[in-house]
Amino acid sequence: MEFASIEREIHVQASPDVVFAVVSQPEHLREWWPDDASLESSAPGATGELIWGDEDNPRAHVEAMTVVEADPPHRFVFRWTHAVGEEAAPGNSLLVTFELTSSASGTLLRMTETGFREMGWEAAVLEAAYNEHVEGWNHFIPRLETYADSLVASS
Numbered sequence: 001m002e003f004a005s006i007e008r009e010i011h012v013q014a015s016p017d018v019v020f021a022v023v024s025q026p027e028h029l030r031e032w033w034p035d036d037a038s039l040e041s042s043a044p045g046a047t048g049e050l051i052w053g054d055e056d057n058p059r060a061h062v063e064a065m066t067v068v069e070a071d072p073p074h075r076f077v078f079r080w081t082h083a084v085g086e087e088a089a090p091g092n093s094l095l096v097t098f099e100l101t102s103s104a105s106g107t108l109l110r111m112t113e114t115g116f117r118e119m120g121w122e123a124a125v126l127e128a129a130y131n132e133h134v135e136g137w138n139h140f141i142p143r144l145e146t147y148a149d150s151l152v153a154s155s
Helices: 016-024 026-032 123-153
Strands: 005-012 036-039 047-052 061-071 075-082 094-103 106-113
Touching: 005 123, 016 026, 016 075, 016 094, 016 123, 026 036, 026 094, 026 123, 036 061, 047 094
Parallel strands: none
Antiparallel strands: 005 106, 036 047, 047 061, 061 075, 075 094, 094 106
């Protein structure tokens, strides 16, 4: 296995505008992905944090996030997993791309996460990190779909 990228594709009943908000705005992110999220804006260069667990708990997991590209409602790209306070770049962070394509009944969402090999990890660490992210996306992408669909159902 090459451990180079993770790709997921789902169809969401919501419009691209709604799905873009779901993948780019903290108030929506925390409904399907982290327990808490902060993000200055969804504009390129904006920074924030994704938090799993209670921020005041020393066992909480905090990941830095930096927006790389935002083209509403078509594409949202960010880097994450770099150290808080460190500038995100290839080699110290992973790159997540959400591509949204309008369809007759909603939005086709393609998620790709890359950068694992560029992190410079030894083979066992690379494999473990990759597998952890595969497991994570397998859990969270269906939650994204359910949450976005619920926004349409409640409107």
